[in-house]
Amino acid sequence: NAGVTQTPKFQVLKTGQSMTLQCAQDMNHEYMSWYRQDPGMGLRLIHYSVGAGITDQGEVPNGYNVSRSTTEDFPLRLLSAAPSQTSVYFCASSANRRTGTEKLFFGSGTQLSVL
């Protein structure tokens, strides 16, 4: 009954470092996505995937890479961290692309600070 699992929960990076935020879901969901949440700005879509092997950009993709080699996993990579990437990151998934009524299931979030 894990749902969407994100790791780590907290991370501090220095400018220029790289890292990968992990996201895994055990619900066999087709759709997975990454959002970032900044104060006063709500959640903004970074990248999303409609199935294994398929990814696309969202509203704020610059500085981030994703891949979807399996249905379960959707890691988010920061290639060269910048202070502007300090944020809370959420991974989300949903089941049924064909109805459009399926809610997004969110992970618990990763709080990232870039110094």
Added chain:
Amino acid sequence: AQKITQTQPGMFVQEKEAVTLDCTYDTSDPSYGLFWYKQPSSGEMIFLIYQGSYDQQNATEGRYSLNFQKARKSANLVISASQLGDSAMYFCAMREGYFGNEKLTFGTGTRLTIIP
């Protein structure tokens, strides 16, 4: 232009009173969906309610209902008989376009505080 507008940054409501959180949206697509999520201080995002653009009736989920006024492009969340546990951030979000497009656009949120 903002696609989702939540004009109330913060609200204070007495316990047991009903509360309405405002949300207006902007889209030219005839097919869309509207969502409300709750984010307590612990940080997780909790789905509350969904309204599709073609739904004839307003959505309800327990104490939550969505006052959907299509012509005015508003989708206000109504919480009846508020409880202390309702204190949280509330986000309105929209999916545009064809079924299966799960990209959501979020508003900036309303922080609701329930006063005992």
